[in-house]
Amino acid sequence: xxxxxxxxxxxxxxxxxxxxxxxxxxxxxxxxxxxxxxxxxxxxxxxxxxxxxxxxxxxxxxxxxxxxxxxxxxxxxxxxxxxxxxxxxxxxxxxxxxxxxxxxxxxxxxxxxxxxxxxxxxxxxxxxxxxxxxxxxxxxxxxxxxxxxxxxxxxxxxxxxxxxxxxxxxxxxxxxxxxxxxxxxxxxxxxxxxxxxxxxxxxxxxxxxxxxxxxxxxxxxxxxxxxxxxxxxxxxxxxxxxxxxxxxxxxxxxxxxxxxxxxxxxxxxxxxxxxxxxxxxxxxxxxxxxxxxxxxxxxxxxxxxxxxxxxxxxxxxxxxxxxxxxxxxxxxxxxxxxxxxxx
Numbered sequence: 001x002x003x004x005x006x007x008x009x010x011x012x013x014x015x016x017x018x019x020x021x022x023x024x025x026x027x028x029x030x031x032x033x034x035x036x037x038x039x040x041x042x043x044x045x046x047x048x049x050x051x052x053x054x055x056x057x058x059x060x061x062x063x064x065x066x067x068x069x070x071x072x073x074x075x076x077x078x079x080x081x082x083x084x085x086x087x088x089x090x091x092x093x094x095x096x097x098x099x100x101x102x103x104x105x106x107x108x109x110x111x112x113x114x115x116x117x118x119x120x121x122x123x124x125x126x127x128x129x130x131x132x133x134x135x136x137x138x139x140x141x142x143x144x145x146x147x148x149x150x151x152x153x154x155x156x157x158x159x160x161x162x163x164x165x166x167x168x169x170x171x172x173x174x175x176x177x178x179x180x181x182x183x184x185x186x187x188x189x190x191x192x193x194x195x196x197x198x199x200x201x202x203x204x205x206x207x208x209x210x211x212x213x214x215x216x217x218x219x220x221x222x223x224x225x226x227x228x229x230x231x232x233x234x235x236x237x238x239x240x241x242x243x244x245x246x247x248x249x250x251x252x253x254x255x256x257x258x259x260x261x262x263x264x265x266x267x268x269x270x271x272x273x274x275x276x277x278x279x280x281x282x283x284x285x286x287x288x289x290x291x292x293x294x295x296x297x298x299x300x301x302x303x304x305x306x307x308x309x310x311x312x313x314x315x316x317x318x319x320x321x322x323x324x325x326x327x328x329x330x331x332x333x334x335x336x337x338x339x340x341x342x343x
Contacts, residue, residue: 028157030225032083032111037152039116040091041231042224043084050110051080054099058106062095070103085113087231116227118148118162120220120239125201135245138213139206141180142244144199150222151195159191162222166203169214180204205246213247 032038032047051057055078058071073093077083090113099110121132126140136142144164153160164187166174175188185202205211221228221238228237 037112038085041227043226045083046081047083048080051099054101056100058098058100059093116236118239120146132242138248141201142203143201146197159193164220167217177203216244217241
């Protein structure tokens with residue numbers, strides 16, 4: 001009975017030590033020591049060690065004299081165990097901040113405030129080219145290259161947790177990727193240890209069951225101590241999105257305007273069959289233009305002929321009058337009868 005009791009106590013002590021160790025492993029990323037770097041947007045920081053018992057943080061503009069002078073900007077620290085690097089206070093006051101016992105007594109550097117930046121690109125490791133916002137043949141392997149000043153956070157726990165987002169053509173978000181060898185890599189909690197960070201070939205696009213052909217959207221963000229929630233500016237705590245077209249055939253080949261043989265130019269062939277200059281020349285040869293041209297010219301000849309006939313008739317009547325000829329014959333007959341009777 002006593003043995004079972006002792007075993008139970010040892011087990012419970014072991015569990016407690018494990019829980020304490022787990023809690024302690026997660027805490028350091030929010031613990032700031034003297035001279036560390038903090039980033040705009042971080043919250044819940046424990047800056048107790050950096051403050052060394054002081055309650056004022058002071059900032060001087062570049063080139064200003066610090067000794068014996070009041071800071072250009074200062075903040076009162078009421079709870080050093082839960083401190084926030086608010087964009088409103090620190091957005092225009094980056095650089096070294098000093099812990100102070102009074103507004104004229106700077107007692108040393110507390111920490112440096114930095115405006116975060118993060119960007120990424122995509123490389124095709126199969127052919128060794130940058131394919132950011134380009135096309136990649138299905139089956140090639142890809143890696144991501146992350147460039148960020150957040151690598152300075154490594155001084156806290158040895159790495160920087162970031163999230164790589166890969167959105168499929170149908171809108172789904174991957175939490176891990178498989179390469180061509182079948183090795184899985186988590187991208188929901190990826191650890192940066194340097195900058196630029198090369199992930200290696202972690203994405204094999206040949207697995208069509210997982211990676212359908214189409215356009216993918218890719219970006220990376222860092223939300224350490226809720227910095228992206230609080231700041232969330234593109235290029236700072238989250239990178240701009242880049243695209244990647246995954247398909248078997250070069251997209252230019254599917255473009256009807258793409259010329260694979262320079263001697264068979266599409267722009268040259270098209271005018272031969274569809275040129276508008278051929279259409280206007282066809283109607284004059286057939287029937288479209290003749291009706292338009294003949295109708296106006298047919299009318300004047302008709303009118304001219306009528307006028308000519310009307311002018312000819314009056315001049316012919318005096319020279320060919322039938323009454324004049326018959327009168328002459330009658331007079332000759334009467335004259336002959338009279339002569340005959342007289343005889």
